[in-house]
Amino acid sequence: MARDVARTRDDLALRVREDGTLELRANGLFVMDTAETSTERALATAALAQAGPGPLTVLVGGLGLGFTAAAVLDDDRVERCVVAELEPRLVAWLRDGTVPHGPALLDDPRLEVVVGDVADLLSPGTGPSYDLVLLDVDNGPDNLVHNANAALYAVDGLRKVRQVLRPGGRLVVWSADRSSALAAAVTAVLGRCEEIELPVRLQGRDEAYWLYEGAVASQP
Template identity: 60%
Template sequence: MGGVEYVELARTETERGELVLRERAPDEPGPTILELRANGVFVMDTVEVGSERALATAALALVDQPRAVVVGGLGLGFTLSEVLADSRVERCSVVEIEQTLVGWLRDGTVPHGPALLADERVNIVVADVAAAVAEAGPASYDLVLLDVDNGPGYLVHEANAELYGTDFLRAVQRILRPGGVVAIWSANRSGALAEVLSSVFDAVEEQPLDVELQGRQTQYWLYVGRCP
């Protein structure tokens, strides 16, 4: 974005690298725009949030009673916000590996964060999502949403590759109740992911989702595994 001026709000170094939160003025009158970057790579901002919201709404529509939900990846909180907008949700565990990112939402560095995390249904778990799933009790959730990357082809960290493998998906299956669903977000169609899901779940769906970004329509994919 040539000519756009950013102000750095916060920066941290973790064992996974650098995490930066910065802001810029909007093109039209309105609140400032926040942008999150990891190791210099754009992760998300507060303008184009359609994909984060679409993940939640599409996944929630797949479950009759999504009383207990896991969201893998906090980001700037827009997937969580959409989950909490569903009155059927009684509790939502958000698994985020970066403690500092949780802190930025909790202390108001991300302005909408405090109210979001104050919802009594929210439980923040600072951990790797694979470890959190392994520690969860069997048949304890109705819906698991994974939005830690833009799918297996666009990993934020190389270690995340295991989240698209058989062992992790079997662990997810263990914590799902009958009729429960895992929904994985992907920026591109992935036959390999569909194949791995099919090796674990009897019912697998590949859903294209149309999302408007920067005034144009683009297509994302939702990969779904359903328990009987």
């Protein structure tokens, strides 16, 4: 049994279970909770493990409950982390403590939260600005929370990501399901794609989530 602790008019709901776990749902779909956060953190750590000595600038698409951004900021090489979050109330829930760890996270001076679509930060003319781009704006290309995000996972959308990555920069995309189409799109844009399986235990069930990683060639 769970009860809502916060809800928006467009059906973004933050719920608390009987054991105190917070659960985020959008349009009735499970998005994430505070019980299993390993894959949100792995989205950051998998990319950071391959990054250079720094300083690093990171773009995260999707704030969620803050665990990806927190893992980014745990790395001392990170000088700046920009997070794009479409839902202003989600940002507010972290800022006002409805999500208990939110205020401390958002108080980190290296963190900049932009309320808006991550696609707007990939507009032409932006130029190479980021060492890492991490995308977790849906449950992956086959489980969209917002249908308009489909373009982000296609070749044209990933080309926009490519243009903001510095030489040697990396893209990592989180997905709830294995996606051959996403792997093919990342390969088409970046030349190769590594598919990483992440086993998880969700409410008594063994499941798997997936990361799709590619990189821009370093300068000679």
